[in-house]
Amino acid sequence: MPDAHHVVIIGGGFGGLSAAIGLKRAPVRVTLIDRCNYHLFQPLLYQVATGALSPANIASPLRNILKRQRNTRVLLGEATTIDAKNHRVILSDGEVAYDTLIVATGSSHQYFGHDEWGKFAPGLKTVEDATSMRRRILLAFEAAEREQDPEKLQAWLTFVIVGAGATGAELAGALAEIARDTLRHDFRTIDPSKSRILLVEGTDRVLPSYPPSLSASAQHMLGRLGVVVRTGAMVTEIQKHSVTIREGDRSEEIPTRTILWAAGVLASPLGRMLAESTGAPVDKAGRLIVEPDLSIAGHPEILVIGDLANFSHQTGQPLPGVAQPAIQQGKYVARLVQHRLKGTPAKRFHYFDKGNLATIGRGAAIADLNWVRISGLPAWLLWIFIHLLYIVEFQNRLLILLQWGWLYLSWDRSARLITGENPLPLDL
Numbered sequence: 310m311p312d313a314h315h316v317v318i319i320g321g322g323f324g325g326l327s328a329a330i331g332l333k334r335a336p337v338r339v340t341l342i343d344r345c346n347y348h349l350f351q352p353l354l355y356q357v358a359t360g361a362l363s364p365a366n367i368a369s370p371l372r373n374i375l376k377r378q379r380n381t382r383v384l385l386g387e388a389t390t391i392d393a394k395n396h397r398v399i400l401s402d403g404e405v406a407y408d409t410l411i412v413a414t415g416s417s418h419q420y421f422g423h424d425e426w427g428k429f430a431p432g433l434k435t436v437e438d439a440t441s442m443r444r445r446i447l448l449a450f451e452a453a454e455r456e457q458d459p460e461k462l463q464a465w466l467t468f469v470i471v472g473a474g475a476t477g478a479e480l481a482g483a484l485a486e487i488a489r490d491t492l493r494h495d496f497r498t499i500d501p502s503k504s505r506i507l508l509v510e511g512t513d514r515v516l517p518s519y520p521p522s523l524s525a526s527a528q529h530m531l532g533r534l535g536v537v538v539r540t541g542a543m544v545t546e547i548q549k550h551s552v553t554i555r556e557g558d559r560s561e562e563i564p565t566r567t568i569l570w571a572a573g574v575l576a577s578p579l580g581r582m583l584a585e586s587t588g589a590p591v592d593k594a595g596r597l598i599v600e601p602d603l604s605i606a607g608h609p610e611i612l613v614i615g616d617l618a619n620f621s622h623q624t625g626q627p628l629p630g631v632a633q634p635a636i637q638q639g640k641y642v643a644r645l646v647q648h649r650l651k652g653t654p655a656k657r658f659h660y661f662d663k664g665n666l667a668t669i670g671r672g673a674a675i676a677d678l679n680w681v682r683i684s685g686l687p688a689w690l691l692w693i694f695i696h697l698l699y700i701v702e703f704q705n706r707l708l709i710l711l712q713w714g715w716l717y718l719s720w721d722r723s724a725r726l727i728t729g730e731n732p733l734p735l736d737l
């Protein structure tokens with residue numbers, strides 16, 4: 310159908326992929342552009358960072374997912390800007406014309422004006438981030454095994470996680486399990502279970518987007534694992550060998566060699582480019598403020614979904630930056646395009662909140678399902694079930710289930726590989 314209406318989707322994450330799949334039977338041509346050749350299941354990235362899963366377990370090639378969808382082609386490419394006037398997406402190495410454009414390029418972490426902290430405190434967004442975090446964590450134990458100086462040894466065995474949202478709490482719990490259980494018999498000089506794991510949070514409780522009772526349960530479960538939670542603590546400085554936090558009037562410099570960043574979200578830079586090209590408004594986090602049908606003001610042919618969109622028409626507040634809004638918005642825009650082609654009226658987007666889940670460790674999780682709140686083992690089992698359900702490919706579902714089964718029985722995290730450049734000599 311060379312003359313069919315051309316829908317271009319930028320981003321093959323949760324939003325872009327569900328939009329593409331939603332257009333499977335539509336009389337349109339679809340082009341899905343992503344700078345990666347795979348769809349990444351970000352909620353399990355922390356398991357790659359902590360050696361429980363391998364990157365390939367949580368990523369699936371976009372071409373493979375869409376290989377039977379005849380009206381869709383996948384292009385590996387990076388969108389650098391949008392020429393909204395002439396309906397073209399400008400790539401770093403070419404351009405693609407569109408009739409309808411769906412922008413779903415997501416978000417990344419931010420350092421609140423301190424980008425220099427990124428060198429010492431990596432965030433978690435991509436496969437590369439996860440393998441580099443895994444490398445830092447494992448290298449810290451290797452260096453500790455060889456360290457002679459007691460003060461330096463303490464710094465190697467101190468792990469600071471900044472931000473106690475879902476990712477921070479999950480990382481802290483997994484690190485505590487590594488230190489206490491996985492590595493228990495692996496070293497001869499150090500005792501990994503003596504590691505200090507600090508979870509630093511600026512607000513007054515962990516998992517602040519959850520109801521206070523669930524935050525309290527999560528904090529209790531973290532405490533049981535040996536994680537020290539410091540709430541009401543703001544990070545004021547990060548250097549190679551330390552992090553400084555301020556609690557009220559008190560400032561404290563904590564010597565550490567491993568700082569992991571799990572705070573702050575900033576929309577993809579393409580949002581600002583699109584705003585410049587169309588005059589559409591953006592919020593402080595760089596998200597495009599969208600209309601009730603997810604288009605941007607003055608450009609009904611441009612639809613913005615997922616983490617990049619600020620949709621405030623339902624509650625007066627933007628929807629949370631999690632997978633469900635992105636998936637539901639992807640499905641909605643696919644239906645919207647078909648309504649427009651048929652000339653039939655479409656309803657405005659409505660988000661159905663199915664609830665939220667976060668895991669702390671083995672048998673420990675919290676779930677806010679709106680009609681019921683649970684914590685502990687039942688929430689953890691639900692967490693496993695939901696995550697397996699949303700993994701895109703059957704093969705990965707099976708592999709993850711096997712890996713988790715093995716981890717559950719043996720405490721072993723088999724993906725404990727230090728990859729990347731040769732780390733020697735160690736920075737002792």
Ligand SMILES: Cc1cc2nc3c(=O)[nH]c(=O)nc-3n(C[C@H](O)[C@H](O)[C@H](O)COP(=O)(O)OP(=O)(O)OC[C@H]3O[C@@H](n4cnc5c(N)ncnc54)[C@H](O)[C@@H]3O)c2cc1C
Nearest residue numbers: 320322323324344351352388414415615616630631632635
């Ligand atoms: C570590 C972590 C843990 C999370 N845990 C949870 C969780 O437990 N539960 C939950 O619901 N949500 C979780 N989230 C949030 C959830 O993953 C996001 O809300 C969701 O991925 C947003 O979907 P999206 O389609 O907007 O963007 P994404 O899924 O981020 O997809 C964006 C896509 O766009 C591509 N892209 C970006 N820029 C360009 C460009 N210029 N050109 C071409 N391609 C581009 C990217 O490669 C990517 O494939 C987590 C996120 C992270 C980072």
